[in-house]
Amino acid sequence: MSTNIWVWIAALLSLAIFSYLYKDNPVFRFAEHLFTGLSVGYFIVLYWNNYTLPYIVTPLQNRQWLTLIPMAIGMMYLFRFIPKLNYLILIPIAVSLGFWNGMSIPLTFEADVLKQVQGTMVNTSMFANIWDPRKGLMVGLLVMIGVISTISYFYFSREHKGALKVTANIGIWFVMIGFGATFGYTVMARVSLLIARMQFLFTDWIHLIK
Numbered sequence: 001m002s003t004n005i006w007v008w009i010a011a012l013l014s015l016a017i018f019s020y021l022y023k024d025n026p027v028f029r030f031a032e033h034l035f036t037g038l039s040v041g042y043f044i045v046l047y048w049n050n051y052t053l054p055y056i057v058t059p060l061q062n063r064q065w066l067t068l069i070p071m072a073i074g075m076m077y078l079f080r081f082i083p084k085l086n087y088l089i090l091i092p093i094a095v096s097l098g099f100w101n102g103m104s105i106p107l108t109f110e111a112d113v114l115k116q117v118q119g120t121m122v123n124t125s126m127f128a129n130i131w132d133p134r135k136g137l138m139v140g141l142l143v144m145i146g147v148i149s150t151i152s153y154f155y156f157s158r159e160h161k162g163a164l165k166v167t168a169n170i171g172i173w174f175v176m177i178g179f180g181a182t183f184g185y186t187v188m189a190r191v192s193l194l195i196a197r198m199q200f201l202f203t204d205w206i207h208l209i210k
Contacts (some may be wrong), residue, residue, distance in 0.1 A: 001206050014197055116147070140193040146174040 002008065059067040073095055079088040098201035152164055152169030160168045202208040 002204060011201055076079050143179060145170070150174050 002011075013031050013034070016027045019025055020028040056067055056071055073092050076088055076092045079085045147170035149167045151171070153169075153175065154166040155164070155168075158164060199209070203210070
């Protein structure tokens with residue numbers, strides 16, 4: 001077995017987390033609270049060095065007094081702990097949401113709308129390198145049908161009946177397939193994390209696997 005004290009600490013904490021698979025217990029809660037506390041402490045130091053010092057302390061030292069405005073808005077979050085003034089926390093929340101929405105809407109529109117439309121109108125010749133042109137055309141048509149039917153499913157300005165009902169029902173299948181693929185990818189990611197942790201226990205800790 002390993003003689004490294006840090007390997008032992010990591011292994012014991014991993015087993016403490018795995019103990020939740022049996023039932024909730026004090027060992028698991030200790031490891032959970034320890035992880036939460038360490039994460040909070042780490043991010044406090046990270047935010048202080050990466051944001052507070054360069055964007056607040058240093059500008060104020062250089063007499064850039066306009067920095068006091070965003071600093072005051074940010075400190076209004078502390079009104080959350082004053083019951084009579086906690087409604088003032090809505091001001092920094094509104095400023096943050098407005099700023100980030102204004103910054104993200106153009107990027108989101110380009111990535112999630114324009115690029116998706118471009119992908120729907122893809123040149124089927126790109127599939128010819130893998131399949132023959134006929135299969136490439138079929139894939140392109142399948143993508144187009146999936147996009148149109150999915151959009152028709154989320155079209156609520158008219159009642160889903162007639163042709164719209166048919167396309168909406170087809171859209172449900174595409175949506176479910178998409179959700180299933182996303183869920184499968186998530187499960188694979190979590191399983192890969194589990195495999196990595198088990199490899200650590202059996203390789204670095206007890207040296208069962210070499």
